[in-house]
Amino acid sequence: MKEVILKLIEKELKGKLKKEEIEKLIEIPPSDKMGDYSFPCFSLAKIEKKSPLLIAEELKEKIQLPIEISNTDAKAGYLNFFVNKKMLAKKILEKIIKENKNFGKTNIGKNKTIVIDMSSPNIAKPFGIGHLRSTIIGNSIANICMYNGFKVIKINYLGDWGTQFGKLIVGYKKFGNASQLKKDPIKHLYEVYVKANKESQSQQAERDSLSLQMGTNKNNHNKLQSIKPICSNKEDYEQEARDWFKKLENGDKEALKFWKTFKELSLKEFEKIYKLLNIQFNVISGESFYNTKMENTIQELKKKNLLIESQGAFVVDLEKYNLGYCLIQKTDGATLYATRDITAAIDRHNKFKFEKMIYEVGSEQKLHFNQVFKVLELMGYKWAENLIHVEHGLYLGEDNKKLATRKGKTIFMQDILDETIQLAKKELESRYKLSKKELESRSLSIARAAIFYGDLKNYRANDMVFDIENFISFNGNTGPYLQYSYARANSILKKVKKSTAKYELFDLKEQEIKLIKKLNDFPETIFKAYEKLSPSEISNYSYELSQIFNEFYQECPVIGSIEQNFRLKLVEAFRDVMKNSLNLLGIDAIEEM
Numbered sequence: 001m002k003e004v005i006l007k008l009i010e011k012e013l014k015g016k017l018k019k020e021e022i023e024k025l026i027e028i029p030p031s032d033k034m035g036d037y038s039f040p041c042f043s044l045a046k047i048e049k050k051s052p053l054l055i056a057e058e059l060k061e062k063i064q065l066p067i068e069i070s071n072t073d074a075k076a077g078y079l080n081f082f083v084n085k086k087m088l089a090k091k092i093l094e095k096i097i098k099e100n101k102n103f104g105k106t107n108i109g110k111n112k113t114i115v116i117d118m119s120s121p122n123i124a125k126p127f128g129i130g131h132l133r134s135t136i137i138g139n140s141i142a143n144i145c146m147y148n149g150f151k152v153i154k155i156n157y158l159g160d161w162g163t164q165f166g167k168l169i170v171g172y173k174k175f176g177n178a179s180q181l182k183k184d185p186i187k188h189l190y191e192v193y194v195k196a197n198k199e200s201q202s203q204q205a206e207r208d209s210l211s212l213q214m215g216t217n218k219n220n221h222n223k224l225q226s227i228k229p230i231c232s233n234k235e236d237y238e239q240e241a242r243d244w245f246k247k248l249e250n251g252d253k254e255a256l257k258f259w260k261t262f263k264e265l266s267l268k269e270f271e272k273i274y275k276l277l278n279i280q281f282n283v284i285s286g287e288s289f290y291n292t293k294m295e296n297t298i299q300e301l302k303k304k305n306l307l308i309e310s311q312g313a314f315v316v317d318l319e320k321y322n323l324g325y326c327l328i329q330k331t332d333g334a335t336l337y338a339t340r341d342i343t344a345a346i347d348r349h350n351k352f353k354f355e356k357m358i359y360e361v362g363s364e365q366k367l368h369f370n371q372v373f374k375v376l377e378l379m380g381y382k383w384a385e386n387l388i389h390v391e392h393g394l395y396l397g398e399d400n401k402k403l404a405t406r407k408g409k410t411i412f413m414q415d416i417l418d419e420t421i422q423l424a425k426k427e428l429e430s431r432y433k434l435s436k437k438e439l440e441s442r443s444l445s446i447a448r449a450a451i452f453y454g455d456l457k458n459y460r461a462n463d464m465v466f467d468i469e470n471f472i473s474f475n476g477n478t479g480p481y482l483q484y485s486y487a488r489a490n491s492i493l494k495k496v497k498k499s500t501a502k503y504e505l506f507d508l509k510e511q512e513i514k515l516i517k518k519l520n521d522f523p524e525t526i527f528k529a530y531e532k533l534s535p536s537e538i539s540n541y542s543y544e545l546s547q548i549f550n551e552f553y554q555e556c557p558v559i560g561s562i563e564q565n566f567r568l569k570l571v572e573a574f575r576d577v578m579k580n581s582l583n584l585l586g587i588d589a590i591e592e593m
């Protein structure tokens, strides 16, 4: 319909404005009563040196209305178009039902690849809430890009390298326990890590205070001797940790053995989470993969005169760009997070020749990515301009404090997922009698919908409150509510034998028109979501669509009405579009609820 209007205006203006300019100008009026589309005449007024009111009037007179448009109206410098609703209804329903899961797809990404760096938890540490956001948002962005014809490579870039592994090895040697490690690796490793850090710190404090009093009290001297800490003090602990990481970087057998065990066990735990979330990756790689490749990057940076020495370390000076210094190599030769990201970007561009690479990572890493992108640009990589940090905000608890650190407790993802599944089960059990198998699978789908939608309904860069009780509700702006609307449409369709019957079009009711217009908006919504890399465009659309559908269903009886055949088509079209929307968000459209 927009296309029809575009052509009409283009023909009438005879080149005074370009097609793309006209397209950008066409808007949707704030109320249906003003029209379905409207063309503001203000830019033309400047060209023609006439008042916009007059131009709108003249256009109205000149334009010959095609069958798709039932009326026009010139008002306050706008030319408003009223679409022929019956015609729109017929066209859009046929299109949706015919194209089904392809409805709204574009091929702008044909033969092009987009890489998405997403999820990327850290080995031997709990799967964080930030990683959950990255997983959910990254997955939806990947779906949106695929819907627009791109080949998408989802990379899970594990944090499996860095000085913290030195610390972990030192800690594990002191506090570790093989059987506990097997039983619950992440919790155990996390405890070890925390304990080691804490102990080295508190012992340092105790030593400091004892040393102060040493001169006056001989007993303290013995006490001091008797503290046989993890290392003799914080300094030593840090040094020992650095040494172990150095060993790891140099391929020391014992260090590697520890690291491998930690990695394998952590991966197994992460696998469980991905299985529950139903998330897959094309590549699971990690920082360690670049251990042997960073030397090249360092040499290249040197050759390109970008590295400067600062107190024995090597940095790239980005002060000019207000980005400080990007640390590339420490005094002891150890490499850094940024060194690995620079190396990884070059490697991925060689491998995938990507059109764009998206990093779905929390906004707290903004400076890091700006530095990495700048360094790559300075190295002369033209494609650095196609690197995008798609940032997300924090999860907050109900008390609006950062969730991960609330009450000083660490939140374990597995616990959150289990709790959500239990809540979904309770809700289902209170409503239906289901077999055990059905209960399991439905509650999992619903829990996933609750968590995914609870996140994706927010604009990603904003902080959001993580409120599971609210997310799981079957009413309101929630994932389960959307699933429920879908299932409802499905059950209406199931009640009648699949009818291919032709339908007759009676005068359309307000709710029918609203639903048709909303269905018609789906392709544009997808495109917007792609342009802004923003799944919330789709989640907001889905919620509005569901609401409109439920209003329609309340006002317009389907089965047994004289409009039955037409309304069944409308329900079918709603069901198809809803399924596409849910799938784009990563949510299962379940047939029954």
Ligand code: ARG
Binding pocket: 117, 120, 121, 122, 157, 158, 159, 341, 359, 361
């Ligand atoms: N593992 C990192 C963290 O948890 C996130 C990695 C993001 N991706 C990247 N290419 N740096 O903070």
